[in-house]
Amino acid sequence: MNNINELNQIATQVRRDILRMVHANNSGHPGGSLGCTEFFTALYFNILNHNKNFDMDGINEDIFFLSNGHISPVYYSVLARCGYFKISELSTFRKLNSRLQGHPTTHEGLEGIRISTGSLGQGLSVAIGSAITKKLNNDESLVYSLHGDGELQEGQIWEALMYASGNKIDNIISTIDYNKKQIDGDIDDVLPLGNLKEKLISFGWQVLEERKGNKISNVIEILNQAKKMTKKGKPIAIILHTEMGNGVDFMMGTHKWHGVAPNDEQLKIALEQNPETLGDY
Template structure:
């Protein structure tokens, strides 16, 4: 798939996110929007999966560690045919399979594990990676985390073990948008220099612009050729990317735009393709 195609898909996913959250009246737009290119490139170009059989044993695994940004994952899965896109409008509704955080018990195809409490996704990914290695299988495991999430100690226990056991089938992706619910990550609990930390733990580290689809593509390709150690992709992103009044503002971590602002956001996203 060409970069131009991925740009169109990314814009469509952004519009899905805005519409879903507007209908729900609650949720997390900022981090969902900052993760778009990372997931679009991964799913539409790099991962092995089968929408008709979500439990296909040859599939790659995706763990959304920062579970609150599930709107971006739901939008991508729907566009790939895991479920009917009409179901997106049920986000956070009573009885919906599209909960405010991914819920495995709702039996939504494409959801590998329930997440929400931050800090556990990398440990889960490392566990799956260990199982694949022991079974001599070639499945790859991708884990998307937030930069604020790096403040959790469990992240670094997993990072240490993944490097020690040489899990080169494991790729950690950090959506480094610099903001978390309480403010700037550097003010709440500074995690920088993040790339140096992963290098010190023995990881292959790739630093990229997380909105540059060519750079994202190259990073995933590099991960696939790395041997003997796990890969961490530190993706510098913009919280609220694609919607000017949301970009780099912490208040849009969990705030829903008014009807008028929804229309403004959708128009801006459309203009970005011209």
């Protein structure tokens, strides 16, 4: 339960981690990672009731699934900064023999990861399955998931949305990273989602919307609001408006940093905008 000032310091350090990890091997996805830094920081340092001594089954603890696995840098940084594994391991990201694969996986036994994701559209189904098991186990804790907005173009997502409301899966809070951009450009140019909120409502979900998804206090507030809405017969979705590349001025307002690493000079500028707070890995 860190205060907002502390959480902002963590978020700044996480942004540095993301930039340095992606730069170090000239590959990875900084844009979406930076855009979700505040969400991850709020979730792991404030919202989740979780056990850093990782256990796959996660009995009696809140469980989080990252469905848009390509934003692994922010996930890894936050897991390490929480204490799931050593911060120094972040330097192995995307390198040979690393547990920090390009996309998150259970395959290498990295603490904190419960499912492999990367091929999009699969995480919501998994989260629903996990939520069902929690109910069967009379486990009162919650399941959280995060999805890219572009990812919603995958059909499986809509199968899962339909299933969750039809079966009253009400112990799940699924957040959509609504930055309105994907690799090839603006979502509205690639394949429009239309009125997302109305679509989710018509699929039987309770829908919250937060327009300042890069403000930690707002993220915490909306997640707490969502928590209060659980166990009432309906699944809960949060449309979280974020800015891809948030925190680095030249990465914001464009889709171009979705999957491109900064060069040496760009890294220097980006890090100057995000001064070290907790110590680099």
